[in-house]
Amino acid sequence: MLLNAMASNHVMPSGAPPALPKADYRNAMARLGAAVNIITTDGPAGRAGFTASAVCSVTDEPPMLLVCLNRSASVYPAFTANGVLCVNVLAAGHQALSGLFGGKTPMDERFAAGRWSRKATGSPVLEDAAASFDCRVVQATSAGTHDVLFCEALAIAMGGAAQSLIYFDRRYHEIAAPPH
Ligand SMILES: NC(=O)c1ccc[n+]([C@@H]2O[C@H](COP(=O)([O-])OP(=O)(O)OC[C@H]3O[C@@H](n4cnc5c(N)ncnc54)[C@H](O)[C@@H]3O)[C@@H](O)[C@H]2O)c1
Numbered sequence: 080m081l082l083n084a085m086a087s088n089h090v091m092p093s094g095a096p097p098a099l100p101k102a103d104y105r106n107a108m109a110r111l112g113a114a115v116n117i118i119t120t121d122g123p124a125g126r127a128g129f130t131a132s133a134v135c136s137v138t139d140e141p142p143m144l145l146v147c148l149n150r151s152a153s154v155y156p157a158f159t160a161n162g163v164l165c166v167n168v169l170a171a172g173h174q175a176l177s178g179l180f181g182g183k184t185p186m187d188e189r190f191a192a193g194r195w196s197r198k199a200t201g202s203p204v205l206e207d208a209a210a211s212f213d214c215r216v217v218q219a220t221s222a223g224t225h226d227v228l229f230c231e232a233l234a235i236a237m238g239g240a241a242q243s244l245i246y247f248d249r250r251y252h253e254i255a256a257p258p259h
């Protein structure tokens with residue numbers, strides 16, 4: 080019904096609209112501040128991890144997050160083959176770690192810069208993360224250059240203080256909750 084109404088009210092001329100320049104899109108997305116996360120995996124295809132801001136909650140029944148992963152990333156084969164991952168939400172002070180997992184650094188060097196434990200799936204859990212969601216990937220869909228991974232949380236670890244690292248305007252910003 081709604082789709083029909085939208086179709087009958089559309090104002091676009093026929094034919095595809097011109098594509099937006101990628102730079103315009105990225106400049107606008109730089110204004111969309113987001114939490115920074117290190118996504119890790121381990122399993123038959125080996126240990127891997129990358130920095131991601133394209134992460135959000137989907138549903139709490141079952142508890143599920145989504146993670147967008149570029150199919151051209153070096154870590155892509157490991158994540159798709161292992162089928163498990165941990166979303167480690169970064170805290171204040173994790174800027175250097177985020178940079179290491181943000182690309183082009185050998186995997187051993189990335190992991191050497193943090194302290195890790197394991198929970199349900201065997202994916203590396205960052206010890207001083209603000210929070211960690213240990214997940215199995217239950218669904219994946221391709222969209223443009225990325226795969227959207229739907230991840231059911233099987234175990235959770237909570238960090239100490241309520242503070243966070245936000246990526247906004249191509250820079251890191253630390254935020255902390257004011258005292259209650
Ligand atoms: N979703 C992503 O894949 C994503 C998100 C943030 C940053 N990055 C990568 O980190 C590096 C630095 O990014 P930056 O924010 O400093 O500057 P930038 O100009 O490359 O990106 C600005 C914003 O555009 C979006 N973006 C960038 N690359 C994207 C991609 N390939 N797919 C979807 N959205 C994308 C993100 O929201 C990003 O914060 C770049 O190589 C960028 O590709 C990727």
Ligand SMILES: Cc1cc2c(cc1C)N(C[C@H](O)[C@H](O)[C@H](O)COP(=O)(O)O)c1[nH]c(=O)[nH]c(=O)c1N2
Pocket residue numbers: 115128129130131132133134147148149151152153154177178180181182183184246
């Ligand atoms: C702040 C920030 C945020 C993101 C990224 C980078 C940075 C610095 N990157 C890029 C991603 O971390 C990088 O491509 C991987 O580390 C893979 O790089 P290699 O192919 O291993 O060099 C990234 N990639 C991705 O697929 N999804 C995402 O949400 C993000 N977000």
